[in-house]
Amino acid sequence: MFATNHVEAAISAEADAPPLKSMNIVDVLSANKIYADGTEALAPVNLSIAPGEFLTLIGPSGCGKSTLLKLVANLIEPTDGRLQWWRGGFDQVGGEGRRLAFVFQDPTLMPWSRIAGNVSLPLDLAGVPRSRSGPRVAAALKRVGLEGFENRYPRQLSGGMRMRVSIARALVTDPDLLLMDEPFGALDEFTRNKLDSDLLTLWWERKLTCVFVTHSIYEAVFLSTRVVVMAARPGRVHRVMEIDEPQPRGDAFRNSARFADLCRQLSSWLADASLPSSVTAAS
Amino acid sequence: MKPLMQSERFVRFAAPLIVGAILVGGWEFACRHWQVPVFLFPKPSDIANSLMGDAPTLLAALWVTMRITFQAFFCAVVLGTLIAFVFVQSRFLEISLFPYAVLLQVTPVVAVAPLIIILVKNTQAALTVCATLVALFPMISNTTIGLRSVDQGLANLFRMNRAGRTATLLRLRIPSALPFFFAGLRISSGLALIGAVVAEFVAGTGGRGSGLAYEILQSGFQLDIPRMFAALFLIALAGVSLFLLMAWLSKLALGGWHESEVARES
Ligand SMILES: Nc1ncnc2c1ncn2[C@@H]1O[C@H](COP(=O)(O)OP(=O)(O)OP(=O)(O)O)[C@@H](O)[C@H]1O
């Protein structure tokens, strides 16, 4: 009984109620997405991303998680509604303190380029000279534990290593907002846990803001300060869970009773969200 | 024996050579055994003799054919790549022009060669034009497909990093197109040789500056069959050398990273 109360206390039913410490990084203002073939991938969604939070999107397959993330990355435009980045248009993204990086579901590396070339791509495209990008590439690779692999080709690395290269490439620009679409989905449990811990440390140390998509309940609970559960047909926000477990989180948290309770709660919400005729809590 | 047979490099060279030796040996033996007359089907040794005896004329003819081949191949690569770039820049241009590229491809060169030879005064130039027409299409279609087959994830990545048109072309489109481009080179180099030989046949020009096709025609008239085979042998040799050259270039460019050129890991 205690445990249940504990969980309930950590839950907020509002999708857009982050603590108003400072300016939101992204505001999704009743943005929806209907693809050219008529699929309503996303019903109008309201969501704010506050600085320093680790926000996770979870939900059944096809509920529009990737669509929402692409909207936030401005890779696609909303059919209706709009988005704000740092209270303005997308054109201010990329400036000092307003950098954005995206980690795709696949490593998405250039096979013709060595690891160093792949990681330095964002800097090269921004016109940073080699003399200044070199140390930054080395530092980014070190951060993901791949120092010494600069001159390998992507095909010479394992799947997990390629994914880490992809993360190093995202980190090399020193982003303020990091978007990740199921980055560890294809990895084994053990590697995933390791990368999750590394990512969490990185997020904490560098005061990043992360938006993370996953299918794993454990991953969501372990990493997030806030979990958004989405439902499908059309894609929408079903429920929101705030997790105020203090940092740094480690194996102690993973093995705690609280962790198990949160997972159970999230799991039952996810089951609701997967029902064909689920009703959004907010409506 | 076993480690040698398992060595990939040894097998690659030795196996085709052994097959060749068996074929040539069998051929020589069969001709001698049944005493086939030279003007019907010459022995390999007759062909070798003829090749040695007529070496100066035949090599001069080979040089002429190869020059036309290389000129045509060069034109096909440059033109084909340029046209592919144009196609990729504008969907409208591709839709309007692609049917004509296909038209070029399906029209047999033997049929258009006489017209070109009449239109172009200089015979060498006319032959080069014919051979170029034959070799052009694979370059256009392969390079176009290559420039289009860009990984969507990488395209998104470039877009997110606000890469300009030039940067995207140089860093993404061209490297993605390279494997297709080199596949085009292999096909096109062989076709340039075929085009050159076929055009020479149609032109039938004699005198100085005639190529291997003319030597074959001439040998046919004179019933000098070994010489005919010798000329044929040189054409085949040229074709194989071209192919190997292209394969080597491809390995040089893609060896480090592309699946097709990476040695199979064991
Ligand atoms: N380019 C597209 N054109 C048309 N429909 C699309 C397109 N991309 C996605 N959809 C549709 O939109 C819906 C949401 O897709 P989305 O990729 O956002 O789901 P998701 O939540 O990321 O799913 P998953 O967990 O399987 O990755 C799906 O029904 C999908 O079929």
Ligand SMILES: [Mg+2]
């Ligand atoms: Mg997805």
